[in-house]
Amino acid sequence: MSDISALSSDYEANSQFAETLNTAVLSLKKFLRGGPGQSHTDALAGIVAAIRTQLTSATLERSVPSEVVERLSTEHKSDFNYLIEDLEAAETALRGKAPIDHRVIVVLDTICDAADASASAMFRRLRRH
């Protein structure tokens, strides 16, 4: 009933998303450096695609926490179209249709930063409410 319960649930969704994404990106970076493990490219492509959809259409799909999408939208207000282009290019590469280069990693890092900031902000709200 209290706001704490709702905030806790929201924090958990954001925290889990940030953790899953971060682990997959770290794993991909290690893989690209010739390290062991999996590349997780399909899962990452799905996340990138979902973010682009949530950013560009009136869809009510919410597979990516809305706080993360809003943060990306706000932070890239001035270069929004470039962000969409970069997301599209990153998805194409992660689907195996182009090489995964430095630009793809930059896009993934940008999403990781937004996810981390959203989870951290919620965690803070949880204790300073």
Place this chain on the structure above:
Amino acid sequence: MTKLLDQLFYDLLQRFRFLRDELARITIAEPDIAAYRDRLLTQIERSIETVQSLIEDLDHMQPEFARNMYHACKRLTEYAQLADEGPVSTLSRFQPRDRFLTRLVAAMCDEFNFPHAKPLCSAITTQYYCILPRMDLILVPHSEPDHLLGLPDVYHELGHLLFRDTAVLIEKLRACAQKHFQDEIVRAERKAWPAASIDALRAYSLRWSESWVVEFGCDLLATYVCGPAFGWTNTRLCARLSPEFFETTASHPSDAARTIAIRFMLQNQGYLKEARQIDLQWEALQQTSGQTEPQVFRLAFPNDLLAGIVTVVVEYCKSVGILAFDRYSMPVAALLNDAWERFVEAPSIFREWEAAQILTLYQRYDN
């Protein structure tokens, strides 16, 4: 960068080790409470292994991994803090009234076939009833284990635990809300509504999808398994704590809308007389507080959508074996309903009966 991360991870490792030792040190005689402690201990031991493995990674870390390592450290640090502030703190100060509450809630869970591990409960919070879903921990104010009228709110908090485990019901509720608003937006555009009204529909749709479905879902689950008592408790909570019955926030739909949804669930389950009584109480509350329904209220919370989500919750509960309130097979829920019936009938003499019932409950669940 490596030096900073080294410090952060070793600090975290030491904190996790402390929490592990603290948990292991606490003497718990009761097997059910010890089982909760052991589950938490396992999670903390896994976290220690994760931190150790990340520390090993630091030795051959590439600069481009640093920020990811830092993010990983933050999530683990948050988990350590949640465990510290929540269950570790609770278990290290565990009182007989906490044990009683934990067992009473376990009995509630058994009655309706709750498909999730039973939570630990503690009567220590300044935030009314609340839950830390990741920790399976329900917190209630100090005096609640000695009173019956607020306890139906436990069922709402259990809903949050259920939704942590399964997204199925939430997705169904979202789909129901999305369909309603998509249809409404199309209709509004055809009828050339003002742009501001169509924007309002979009904004409501978003809030329903993002967070309101969770609160509605928890309320409706609570009404389904606890019956009219949850409706009475909701009205009581609104009377005591609601700043404005029709106000919405990003996380919570309006109390008025929640009350209507609860009434619809009671009607759906055949509690017509009780639904009417609660509705009369709600009307009296609105009149007394002088609050009136704003024009946009029905735009955000139309009756057909509220009735629709009731159907979704009932169908979901039936499909997964969650049992509807039954006075004859659910003694705790039945007691909470008896309590409300007696209280409404004669509030001035209620406490004596309530105290006797609490005593009986303590004898049954705290031995």
